[in-house]
Amino acid sequence: MQRTASANWSGDLKAGTGSIALGSGAYSGPYSFLSRFESGTGTNPEELLGAAHAGCYTMALANALAGAGHVATSVATTATVHLNKTDAGLTVTQIDLVTTATVPGITNEEFQKHAEAMKVGCIISRALAAVPMTLSATLTA
DSSP, X not given: OOOOEEEEEESOTTTOEEEEEETTSSOEEEEEHHHHHSSOXXXXXXXXXXXXXXXXXXXXXXXXXXXXXXXXXEEEEEEEEEEEEETTEEEEEEEEEEEEEXXXXXXXXXXXXXXXXXXXXXXXXXXXXXXXXXXXXXXXX
């Protein structure tokens, strides 16, 4: 199985412009120096990385819960990707996952066990293993 995405860029770093597209056609849009490093319109690679991580984690957690006999009514996750200057240059230094789930019939202890396991076990988490990650997982009634 393979998934694709593409990007193009014209011009120098600060004045240039680019676009990013998903191979599925689900998203295509602009990105720029301003959207990546300041507050301009458009997306950026770090935002897309966060979307991929949130999506993967949410699906993996729902699957783990269902596999344990607890089908989730809902699971929602936000991933915050931190981009900071280090000695190596700009670097993704941390990803914070914040998830909230409604799961009938599960204890908070068991929910936390599955939430933590997927923090390191989902496909994108494994791909990003070099990046420190935090998790805040809340079980709602």
